[in-house]
Amino acid sequence: MPRWGARWLPALWPALLAAAGCEGPQNALDTGGPYAARIAELWWVMLFLGTVVFLATMGLLFYGLIAARRRSERDAGELPPAHARRLVVWGGVVVPIFIVAFLLVYSVVVGRALREAPTTDALVIDVIGHQFWWEVHYPHLDVITANEIHIPAGEPVLVRVTTADVIHSFWVPNLHGKIDMIPGRTNSLWIHADEPGTFRGQCAEFCGTQHALMAFHVIAQAPEEFEEWVAGQREPAPPPADPVLQRGLEVFHGSACVYCHTVRGTNASSPLGPDLTHFGSRRTIGSGILPNTPGNLAGWLIDPQAIKPGNKMPPTNLSGGDLQALLAYLYSLQ
Numbered sequence: 068m069p070r071w072g073a074r075w076l077p078a079l080w081p082a083l084l085a086a087a088g089c090e091g092p093q094n095a096l097d098t099g100g101p102y103a104a105r106i107a108e109l110w111w112v113m114l115f116l117g118t119v120v121f122l123a124t125m126g127l128l129f130y131g132l133i134a135a136r137r138r139s140e141r142d143a144g145e146l147p148p149a150h151a152r153r154l155v156v157w158g159g160v161v162v163p164i165f166i167v168a169f170l171l172v173y174s175v176v177v178g179r180a181l182r183e184a185p186t187t188d189a190l191v192i193d194v195i196g197h198q199f200w201w202e203v204h205y206p207h208l209d210v211i212t213a214n215e216i217h218i219p220a221g222e223p224v225l226v227r228v229t230t231a232d233v234i235h236s237f238w239v240p241n242l243h244g245k246i247d248m249i250p251g252r253t254n255s256l257w258i259h260a261d262e263p264g265t266f267r268g269q270c271a272e273f274c275g276t277q278h279a280l281m282a283f284h285v286i287a288q289a290p291e292e293f294e295e296w297v298a299g300q301r302e303p304a305p306p307p308a309d310p311v312l313q314r315g316l317e318v319f320h321g322s323a324c325v326y327c328h329t330v331r332g333t334n335a336s337s338p339l340g341p342d343l344t345h346f347g348s349r350r351t352i353g354s355g356i357l358p359n360t361p362g363n364l365a366g367w368l369i370d371p372q373a374i375k376p377g378n379k380m381p382p383t384n385l386s387g388g389d390l391q392a393l394l395a396y397l398y399s400l401q
């Protein structure tokens with residue numbers, strides 16, 4: 068490898084790594100719908116202009132260095148004053164004003180377009196931030212869930228956000244920019260997924276110890292599938308169908324679970340923690356951080372603080388039989 072290569076290649080690594088990260092989950096440039104696409108377009112235009120300005124500035128800098136060295140060998144003279152003034156006026160004032168003004172107008176136009184309501188009868192979803200999970204209501208469909216937002220693919224959906232405690236920020240990079248969840252205030256943004264798919268979202272405002280583990284998923288479904296999901300979620304929990312599930316429900320009622328959780332159709336009706344009426348149908352636990360498997364759930368129930376220190380769920384002290392019955396009951400909540 069030539070010597071310049073050995074010197075410069077390491078400097079390129081960050082750029083190569085950044086390029087390698089251009090696909091995949093939670094990537095604002097891997098767009099899943101028109102809102103994210105507009106934001107990505109703005110980003111690329113800014114990157115392009117920024118790159119042109121950077122290269123032109125560096126070109127001038129090197130030209131200046133080389134020209135100065137050559138000239139100093141000849142006569143140590145300076146640039147003619149008129150020439151120097153033109154360079155400053157055009158390169159330092161006129162061109163930057165045009166570029167900054169263009170970017171300002173362009174970003175305002177994009178910002179306005181993102182806020183415009185595309186329809187008046189869109190599906191509305193209310194999302195409430197909690198330390199450290201997401202409460203999700205479908206006010207017109209009578210559905211309440213948590214940490215998992217189902218939407219129909221191919222249509223715009225209005226998401227209204229607020230918070231029950233501190234400031235959080237709702238962000239699904241593949242679908243839209245972020246929007247802050249502020250106490251006493253409701254903000255809103257539109258999301259629209261072109262195709263069915265799962266998009267990871269993340270709290271984007273530091274909100275406490277488990278801010279980094281405050282995740283969720285947006286699941287875009289074909290409209291018929293979404294209707295089916297809604298119909299299922301509207302149902303209350305079925306009564307326990309066998310003695311094990313009956314014992315599980317008794318454990319649920321007899322332990323700390325009822326102080327925070329709701330299971331519609333039972334006596335558990337506290338709104339403090341996530342609604343568990345259809346817990347078994349969810350894909351993750353702990354606000355999007357672990358797959359919803361019996362092993363993970365058992366660990367979570369016994370010692371949630373070991374998995375997510377600082378979350379508000381207390382540990383439980385259950386016998387093996389009670390734990391198994393509780394797991395079976397929770398997974399019967401489909």
Ligand code: CUA
Nearest residue numbers: 235270274278
């Ligand atoms: Cu919620 Cu950060």
